[in-house]
Amino acid sequence: MELLEVLTQCFSPSGREDKIREIIKEKVAPYVTDVYTDAMGNLIAHKKGNGKKLMLAAHMDEIGFMVTHIEDDGFVRFTTVGGIVSANCINRCVTFENGVVGVISYEEKEGSNNPNPDKMYMDLGVSSREEAEKLVSIGDMAVHEGPFKEMGNCVTAKALDDRCGCWALIRALETHQKCPNELFAVFTVQEELGLRGAKTAAYAIEPDMGFAVDVSFTGDTPNCRKASLSLGEGPGLKMKDSSYIINPKAKAFMLECAQCANIPYQLEAAAYGGTDAGGINLTKSGIPAGTISVPERYVHSPREVVNKKDLENTARLVRQMIETEI
Ligand code: ZN
Numbered sequence: 164m165e166l167l168e169v170l171t172q173c174f175s176p177s178g179r180e181d182k183i184r185e186i187i188k189e190k191v192a193p194y195v196t197d198v199y200t201d202a203m204g205n206l207i208a209h210k211k212g213n214g215k216k217l218m219l220a221a222h223m224d225e226i227g228f229m230v231t232h233i234e235d236d237g238f239v240r241f242t243t244v245g246g247i248v249s250a251n252c253i254n255r256c257v258t259f260e261n262g263v264v265g266v267i268s269y270e271e272k273e274g275s276n277n278p279n280p281d282k283m284y285m286d287l288g289v290s291s292r293e294e295a296e297k298l299v300s301i302g303d304m305a306v307h308e309g310p311f312k313e314m315g316n317c318v319t320a321k322a323l324d325d326r327c328g329c330w331a332l333i334r335a336l337e338t339h340q341k342c343p344n345e346l347f348a349v350f351t352v353q354e355e356l357g358l359r360g361a362k363t364a365a366y367a368i369e370p371d372m373g374f375a376v377d378v379s380f381t382g383d384t385p386n387c388r389k390a391s392l393s394l395g396e397g398p399g400l401k402m403k404d405s406s407y408i409i410n411p412k413a414k415a416f417m418l419e420c421a422q423c424a425n426i427p428y429q430l431e432a433a434a435y436g437g438t439d440a441g442g443i444n445l446t447k448s449g450i451p452a453g454t455i456s457v458p459e460r461y462v463h464s465p466r467e468v469v470n471k472k473d474l475e476n477t478a479r480l481v482r483q484m485i486e487t488e489i
Contacts, residue, residue, distance in 0.1 A: 164318060164471070166190070166333065168311040170326035174260050176227030176304045177244050177353045180204055183223045187329060187350050194336045195348070205364045206350040210342050215489050217344040218370035218450075219335075219481065220361050220439040221328030222354030222377065225321070226463055227306045228257055228267075228285070230299050237295040239265065239285040244304060245355030250277045251464040256308040263287065263298045265305060309465035316395060316470055323467040325354065327457040327474060328376035335481035343488040351439055358406065358442030365446035372413055372451045372489045373443035376481055378469065379404075379431060379456035390433070392458040394470040397427030398477040399456030404433040406441020410451035416489055417453050424483040426476050431456055455480055 175183040184206045192198050195208040206223070226245035233239055252267040253275060259265070265285035269275060273282040285305070289295050309321025320326075332348055347368045351360035354377075365373060379399050382390030392399045400417045402409045421428040444452040457477050460468040 164313065167318065167326060167330045167474070168320070170329055171309070171311050171320040171322045174258070174306055175223055175225055175322070176306050177224040177355045179260065179304055180223040180352045184350065187223065187333065190333050191336050191348065194339070201364060201367060203360050203363045204352040205360045207364065208336065208348040210346040212342050212345040214344040215371035216347065216368060217484070217489050218347045218349060218365060218368055218373035218443060219332055219484065220349045220351050220364070220373065220375045220443065221332045222325045222351045222360065222439060223329060224352055224355050225306055225324070226355050227304050230301050230303045232301070233292050233295045234284070235292050237287060237289040237291050239287060239295060239299060241280065241285060243280050246463050247280065248277070248463055249280060249283060252283070255465055257285065257305040258308050259299055259303055259305045264308070307465035314468070316472065317468050318471060319466050319468045321465045321467065323459060323469050324378045324462055327378055327459070327469055327477070331376050331457070331474065331478040331481050334478035335485055339482050339485045341486050343486070346485060354439055358437060358439050361439035361442035362446060365443040365450060369447060370443070370450055372416065373440065374413070374417070374452065374484065375439035375443070375454040376477065377438040377454060377456060378459035378462060378467070379433065379436065380462045381458045381460055384460060391431050392429050392456065394458050394460065394468070395472055396429050396458070398473060398480050399429045399431035399458060401438070401454035401456050402430060402432040404436040404438065404441070406437030407444040407452060409453050410444070413451040413453035416484070416487070417455065420483040420487050421480055423487070424479060426480050426483065428480070429458070
């Protein structure tokens with residue numbers, strides 16, 4: 164779990180993925196033919212093979228906040244970067260790249276019921292614009308503070324979305340024994356802003372098939388919205404979300420890999436959400452795509468929760484996909 168801790172605690176909001184990219188690059192380089200970074204910032208670990216092109220994508224970015232305005236009394240206004248849920252931010256800490264800490268709160272008269280971000284602010288613990296400007300500038304970004312902790316059979320931290328996927332893809336690369344396909348393991352950027360990195364990477368690679376490895380919400384907490392995934396029951400094979408509908412060939416490949424390696428899995432169909440599979444799917448004249456999901460509670464909060472067995476089984480499934488001819 165040490166690597167997952169390092170990955171989750173790295174500052175890496177959408178568009179600022181440079182730090183985590185260096186960590187991942189060092190980890191995967193020994194296991195592939197070459198590693199390169201494209202103009203968008205995607206990290207592409209490429210392994211030569213004689214078969215068709217398989218793209219596996221895990222996104223490196225996390226949701227965050229960007230400074231838009233500093234008030235005379237030192238309070239900082241912000242815009243959200245990705246799908247921030249206001250209720251998950253109130254009276255919680257965020258951290259800037261330079262280590263500056265802020266507490267997010269809301270205009271009291273507006274009420275605390277999931278306020279609009281423009282009625283929220285960051286308190287940097289200073290009392291004037293001059294002091295605040297010494298700490299942060301317009302355009303600077305912050306992320307949730309969410310230390311990594313083990314808890315029962317689970318772990319909790321910020322940014323498990325999608326450092327879980329990055330972790331599983333790294334583990335699969337480290338442990339794979341054969342590679343019949345031409346493999347492109349892509350650690351993508353800006354997924355949280357609309358699958359941006361996956362789109363440009365898929366355009367350049369033009370894979371025959373592509374899969375995202377990402378987290379997905381569960382339906383296993385008290386009185387929650389219905390969803391098929393539960394923690395601890397294995398990775399989800401996602402049939403649909405707002406970004407794509409599964410291609411029959413991609414579905415068959417995922418099922419074949421899970422069954423052949425005896426990996427527990429759960430079928431999943433979601434009414435909302437999106438993954439890099441959606442970006443890959445709509446590239447060029449269309450690419451069969453699917454998603455492997457790590458079941459996750461409290462998605463897009465500073466305290467996301469995933470099960471350790473699910474992590475292991477997701478890495479095993481990704482490895483099996485690398486080792487299976489598409
Ligand atoms: Zn994600």
